[in-house]
Amino acid sequence: MNWYLIHTKPRLEQCALENLQQQGFECFLPQIRAEKLRRGKLVEVDEPLFPRYFFIQLDTGNHAQSWHPIRSTKGVSRLVSFGQEPAKVGDDLVDLIRAQCSSGAVQQRHFRPGETLQITDGPFSGLEAIYQMCDGEQRVMVLLNIMSKPVKLSLEPTEVRKIS
Numbered sequence: 001m002n003w004y005l006i007h008t009k010p011r012l013e014q015c016a017l018e019n020l021q022q023q024g025f026e027c028f029l030p031q032i033r034a035e036k037l038r039r040g041k042l043v044e045v046d047e048p049l050f051p052r053y054f055f056i057q058l059d060t061g062n063h064a065q066s067w068h069p070i071r072s073t074k075g076v077s078r079l080v081s082f083g084q085e086p087a088k089v090g091d092d093l094v095d096l097i098r099a100q101c102s103s104g105a106v107q108q109r110h111f112r113p114g115e116t117l118q119i120t121d122g123p124f125s126g127l128e129a130i131y132q133m134c135d136g137e138q139r140v141m142v143l144l145n146i147m148s149k150p151v152k153l154s155l156e157p158t159e160v161r162k163i164s
Helices: 013-022 091-101
Strands: 002-008 026-028 031-038 041-048 053-058 076-079 106-108 116-119 128-134 140-146 149-155 160-162
Touching: 002 013, 002 091, 013 026, 013 053, 013 076, 026 091, 116 140
Parallel strands: 031 106
Antiparallel strands: 002 053, 002 076, 026 053, 031 041, 116 128, 116 160, 128 140, 140 149
């Protein structure tokens, strides 16, 4: 049994994964927890580590399951190949990725502590602030320098933006 790489159609990783698993294939879709701004709130979502790609374990022996249904599976674009030969992925690499993804902690933050933000709404509009943390109530806690004194301020995520 070797690991190979499946290339999916855009945003159909989960669909392709489920369809291949229903056909009896062993698959692994690495996902990370990320913070996203949705409807003005910071929410945690699981998203693919490698958008449009996931791993599939296939056998090459005489009693191996046919690979032909893979191409016609809903959500699958193709089996990644180099020329006519499907690209093998090492077991150690898949094990390492699996270990990294199993933590469950947020690995991609919308704002990072210490990041400079600009307040876009309210009485402090136009001022710069330093992001501290999410306050647990879907708001962001920032540090604003007022009259040479740092002041903590809790704002809606839509009231600040990253300074590029």
